[in-house]
Amino acid sequence: MKTVSSAKKKNARAAAHRIRVMIVDDHPLFRAGLHRVLELEPDLEIVGEATNGQEALDKARKLKPQVILMDVNLPNLNGLQVTRELTASNEDIAVIILTAYHDDEQMLHAIRAGGSAYFPKDVDPKELIRAIHQVREGKYVLNDAVLAKPQVANWLIHQFTQTPLAVTDDAELVFHPLSAREMEILTHITHGKSNKEIARQLGISCQTVKNHMTSILRKLAVNDRTQAAVYALKRGWIRLHDTP
Numbered sequence: 001m002k003t004v005s006s007a008k009k010k011n012a013r014a015a016a017h018r019i020r021v022m023i024v025d026d027h028p029l030f031r032a033g034l035h036r037v038l039e040l041e042p043d044l045e046i047v048g049e050a051t052n053g054q055e056a057l058d059k060a061r062k063l064k065p066q067v068i069l070m071d072v073n074l075p076n077l078n079g080l081q082v083t084r085e086l087t088a089s090n091e092d093i094a095v096i097i098l099t100a101y102h103d104d105e106q107m108l109h110a111i112r113a114g115g116s117a118y119f120p121k122d123v124d125p126k127e128l129i130r131a132i133h134q135v136r137e138g139k140y141v142l143n144d145a146v147l148a149k150p151q152v153a154n155w156l157i158h159q160f161t162q163t164p165l166a167v168t169d170d171a172e173l174v175f176h177p178l179s180a181r182e183m184e185i186l187t188h189i190t191h192g193k194s195n196k197e198i199a200r201q202l203g204i205s206c207q208t209v210k211n212h213m214t215s216i217l218r219k220l221a222v223n224d225r226t227q228a229a230v231y232a233l234k235r236g237w238i239r240l241h242d243t244p
Contacts, residue, residue: 018045019136022065024056024082025049025098026074030121034069037125044132053077060086065093067132070115072099072106073236080113080237081183087114094135098123101235107142108159109235111152112177117141178219183237185212190229190238 021044025031031049038044048063050056052075060068060082068086072079083095094117097110102120110118116135119128131141140147147155178186188198195209202209213225222228232238 018043019132020045020047020064020066021132022047022056022060022063022068023049024051024068024074024079025071026051027071030071038129041129044129051075053079053082056082057085060090060093067136068093068095069128069132070095070097071121072097072101072110073239075239078183078237080109080115080177081180083110083115084113084177085180094138096128096131096135096141099236104159106235108156109177111140111142111156178216182212182216182219185209186216186228186232187238189213189225190233190240 021038023031023034023038023046025034031051035046035049038046047065048059050059054076056068056070056074056079057077068083070079070083074082079097079099083097086093087095095115096117096119097113097115098119098121099106099110100121107118117131117140119131134141134146138149140149140152142152142155184202185198188201193201195206195213199206199209213228216228217223217225220228220231222231229238233240
């Protein structure tokens with residue numbers, strides 16, 4: 001009996017130290033592949049999966065994962081929006097952004113949204129597993145570098161000066177992604193709606209829409225609403241078949 005009891009206690013201690021992981025992706029095959037890779041790791045526990053942005057928010061609040069593997073291109077709310085909302089309200093959660101569209105600007109947006117690591121979807125499984133442990137320890141993983149929080153701030157500033165996003169003289173802008181309202185307006189724009197139509201649907205003034213539009217163009221370093229729409233669609237932030 002003592003042996004059985006000792007074994008139970010040992011298993012309980014091991015379970016308590018497992019990293020609680022949630023997978024968020026709307027493609028069943030990719031989600032299943034991640035699940036198979038992670039379930040082989042004795043120190044990782046998959047606590048749930050989600051297939052869209054709103055489900056990810058709801059399940060994360062209920063299941064309380066410590067690390068989330070987050071796709072960017074999701075129905076109804078994209079992965080950057082979900083990341084921004086979750087990390088703003090829960091400092092104990094780390095999000096690893098996974099994306100099919102990989103470039104330096106996408107990485108910059110991911111970290112501005114609150115992500116702790118960023119990888120293209122063809123990342124080596126061993127590298128991803130290592131990153132899960134690193135972000136759980138409070139580190140950031142970017143371009144094969146493992147950084148502490150102060151280093152990430154310096155990285156953001158450096159990236160800000162090296163990319164087209166540095167068109168503004170507002171130094172604080174580098175730390176602020178598109179707001180929820182700005183993303184909502186951008187979604188309407190990609191569906192071809194005018195400022196007047198957007199204002200009427202959202203119950204705000206045309207001037208407010210124009211102000212948000214100005215902010216969107218500055219943050220994305222584009223010249224007009226068409227370029228902003230293409231920018232968002234290309235990176236998987238918005239899906240045309242989703243109704244705004």
